[in-house]
């Protein structure tokens with residue numbers, strides 16, 4: 417079968433190759449890939465900065481944001497041939513002392529010895545077919561054909577949003593009103609969507625001009641968009657601050673800006689990945705004092721459990737009913753596998769690029 421392969425650590429090594437067909441083990445399902453989204457993690461892998469091939473393989477099949485169709489499924493597993501599914505990404509580490517992995521939460525792995533399909537130690541989904549255990553496949557309704565590829569990034573945001581809500585409700589009778597999302601890429605847009613579904617007053621803040629497709633997508637949700645050229649983050653937050661901030665850029669100035677933009681008893685979810693090694697001078701005392709005296713809650717979040725995938729599916733269905741076509745519009749570019757180079761290249765007007773494997 418055809419697959420995209422990369423040599424981890426080697427920039428520009430992505431190829432469309434012919435590899436062995438998958439051979440499902442007893443109890444595994446066989447899937448046909450429909451399309452696979454490309455995100456910042458893929459860009460890093462394709463640029464040679466990230467990624468690890470499975471043991472014994474000189475190359476890695478990348479791709480972790482996948483929409484697929486069941487070709488064959490074991491009897492009684494709850495999946496039927498023809499059904500749409502989204503596979504989860506992270507697999508348990510199997511380390512004896514890792515209690516989150518033992519309890520079906522490899523997203524919270526404490527040994528950090530996990531594998532991730534398409535990223536770390538396991539092949540991903542940029543290929544025509546793959547085998548997988550049914551417990552890692554989340555069934556989707558047929559109506560998800562145009563936007564089901566967004567399941568994985570939506571699951572990552574869902575985990576952070578649900579966790580923030582659960583912890584905040586455990587701390588106090590929380591009634592958030594204002595939310596701020598930094599970053600208008602796919603993750604930021606999906607965060608804005610989930611916060612709008614909770615009826616918050618949402619502002620998204622990024623560098624793009626106000627007429628950029630991403631800014632238009634923000635306004636289509638009934639949220640506000642502010643370009644960073646027009647206002648500082650502190651101005652957007654105002655003197656009262658913001659109840660709920662989701663930081664999706666990893667940009668150091670925005671991360672520390674967000675720490676100072678929280679309203680009393682507010683929560684900041686950190687979802688953006690930073691580059692390494694650059695220092696920043698910050699008003700450390702003021703930041704600490706603000707968090708202490710205002711009961712600020714800050715937490716980081718990565719990956720998603722199967723439960724978060726299921727919740728993401730529910731949210732996508734409600735979002736599609738509320739804003740028909742909005743989700744499909746986020747997948748702004750679809751390319752055939754042979755065009756992987758152009759898919760990597762990106763483009764200023766793009767929101768999400770996907771590699772299309774099958775109809």
Ligand SMILES: [Zn+2]
Pocket residue numbers: 454455456457458480481569
């Ligand atoms: Zn991703």
Ligand SMILES: [Zn+2]
Pocket residue numbers: 508509510511514516517518522524525526527528529530
């Ligand atoms: Zn673990």
